[in-house]
Amino acid sequence: MKTIQRRTLALVCAAVLLCLPLVGCAGEEGLQKVRLCEVTHSIFYAPQYVAMAKGFFAEEGLEVELSNGQGADAVMAAVLSGNIDIGFAGPEASIYVYNEGKEDHTQVFAQVTRRDGSFLVGRQPDENFTWDKVKGKVVLPGRKGGVPYMALEHVLRQQGIDPAKDTTLDNSVQYAMMTAAFTGGTGDYVTAFEPTASLLQQEGQGYIVASVGEAAGDVPYTAYFAKKSYITDNSDLIQRFTNAIYKGQQWVATHTAGEIAAAVAEQFPDTDLTLLEKAVESYRAIDAWNENPVMSEEGFNRLQSIMTEAGELKQIADYGKVVNNTFAEKAMEK
Secondary structure, three states, rough: HHHHHHHHHHHHHHHHHHHEEEEEEEOOOOOEEEEEEEEEOHHHHHHHHHOOHOOOOHHHEEEEEEEOOHHHHHHHHHHHHOOOOOOEOOOOHHHHHHHHHOOOOOEEEEEEEEEEEEEEEEEEOOOOOOOOHHHOOOOOOOOOHHHHHHHHHHHHHHOOOOOOOOOOOOOOHHHHHHHEEEHHHOOOOOOOOOHHHHHHOOOOOEEEEHHHHHHHHHOOOOOEEHHHHHEEEEEEEHHHHHHHHHHHHHHHOOOOOHHHHHHHHHOOOOOOOHHHHHHHHHHOOOEEOOOOOOHHHHHHHHHHHHHOOOOOOOOOHHHHHHEEEEEHHHHHHH
């Protein structure tokens, strides 16, 4: 419990500094504002950006004020402090908070991604990469206790590699600084989301050698959550928000990579459209996106199994208390 308490104290103390504003609606008259903080800015979250670009949130009477927390711990801190209404990050954050016994804990109400969205990037092209090649190497994997770190550990164990003995997982580099650290010479491999991974490759600063998500298999990876009190007091808003996300999921499922890239291009003004399309294809190839926002109990339990395996979870959380599928199921009825 001491570890969990320290984690939450750090989250709350950091909350004031979190979530730098990114892209939101223009403040259209009559729309209800909702403050949304995402864990990182990536084409991995295409259904969300499609919902913004295609006006699905506006159709539901909502104006999204989007910010980037640059890590699940930071996103959770912002939600718990009340600085943000809805968080978008790994469900593990809600499990940690629930297991503290906090009365007004967060609930997950809509899942978007079903695979790890990170790619393993090395310093040289390696078309014949096998996971045993990370033995004796230094990998920059993100924050210990986060899903990206635990998913990578899970893959290594599946491949017969002991993450603690056979390789060095250097978690001393802050999530937002991992790519810069890698290009600056730190580590042999780094995990990166799209379009960053493809951009590194395009610039000759790194080369994608494997998909962590493809190797790890299905796991509820990124989802929306809010405090129980906020969900209770704003149930209509949560429903309309979930409706918009479901529309975005359905649009992504029925359109080409090129169409998706074009729809979300304004979210990535410094990224070439061809590169965005390639990134979308990479995620579609590993079946990264949910087609609906429901989080299954099977998936939730698999995530907890991975967390337990990583030594980060001492107590199994109650699926019915942490996950609230009411809004997702209703959105699918429309």
